[in-house]
Amino acid sequence: MSKVVLIxxxxxxxGKSIGEYLIQKDFKVYGTSRNPDRYKDSKFPILALDVKENNTILTTxxxxxxxxxxxxxVINNAGAGITGPIEEIPEVEIKNNFETNFFGPINVIKAVLPQMRVQQSGLIINITSIAGYMGLPYRGVYSASKGALExxxxxxxxxxxxxxxxxxxxxxxxxATNIAAGRYHAPLLENSxxxxxxxxxxxLMDAHVDNGSNPNLMALAVYKIINTQNxxxxxxxxxFMQKFSIVLKRILPDKVYEKLLMNHYKL
Known part of the structure; x- marks a missing residue:
């Protein structure tokens, strides 16, 4: 029997890359979007869901x-980027980011747990970020929201x-996704x-995304996890260096690691 997957x-x-790969492997996949009518040509059903609106989660x-x-x-993939000096990011935008990246996944998890308990089985995969393992300059709010989910x-x-x-x-x-185009950017203020x-x-951040890895690597990783017993x-x-940065954070003194990050971002 095909496994049923919600992304x-x-x-x-x-999310799209994961879904398209899983249907090739005979999974029954449902994706979500705040505007599903835009994706009528999707290879799997796209249902209406806004992770900030709990009623849409429960309905879907x-x-x-x-x-x-x-x-x-269940793959908690919906998320939002945010950049800016923490001092200059409006409080409403900080809260909005946590609503999407942290509270949204919590509410999705709460919605699916009763059914998984009835089945006595289930797997929940939370898509976080390597940025969630460290406080990155001008990405501090994003790092915090993803680190909290970890x-x-x-x-x-x-x-x-x-x-x-x-x-x-x-x-x-x-x-290499469209996250850079969709993230909230605190404006570059002339007198800042x-x-x-x-x-x-x-x-530098936009260049990293533009030159980023193929999202299919995430699809392969998720497929492997689904087929892992524990x-x-x-x-x-x-x-490699992005993953290795987490190792360095564990083994280096805090100030040395901080210096490495500041050198990387030319601060």
Whole structure:
């Protein structure tokens, strides 16, 4: 019997790549978007869901269960980027980012757990970010929201073990997607004390995304995890140096690591 998969944010980028790969492997895939009518040519159904609107989460989960009778894999992929000097990012935008990257996945998890408990099985994969392992300059809010989801997963895993429900994180590095176009950018203010350093860092971040890895690497990683009997707590997918940066953070003194980051961003 084909496993039933829900991918939030499955209309483009990493989510789309994962969905298209899984249907080739005979999974029954449902993706989501805030505007599903834009994706009528999708290779798998795209349902209406906004992770900031809990009623849309509950409706979509209910629809899938009514259609399929089960829900085997949930991939919390929907997310939003945000950049800027923390001092200059409006509070409303910080809260908005956490609503999407942190509270949204929590509400999706809460919506699917009752069905997975009935089944006594299920796998939840939270797509986080390598940026969530470190505080990055001008990406501090994004790092914090993704880092929070990493830690939440560690706790959730232990709470769910008795129900045979599994959960893991997959942290991608920079991938060639449209995330840069969709992220919130704090404006480059002419009189800002951060004008030059933020502007230079913004250009560097966009270049990293433009030259990023193929999203199909994430699809392969997710497929492998789904077929793993006991998934690890954390997975990282990306360029060697991006993954190695996490290792360096563990072994280097804090100030040495901070200096490496500042040199990288030319600060």
């Amino acid at each position: 939030t944010g499955g209309s483009s980028g990493i 989960v209910r629809t899938i269960i009514e259609n399929e009778g089960r829900l085997d894999v 830690l939440l997963t560690e706790a959730f895993r232990m709470e769910l073990k008795g129900f045979n429900i599994k959960m893991t994180n997959v942290a991608p590095g920079d991938f 004390p951060y004008k030059k350093t933020y502007g230079d860092t913004l250009n 998934p690890k707590v954390h997975y990282k997918v990306g360029e």
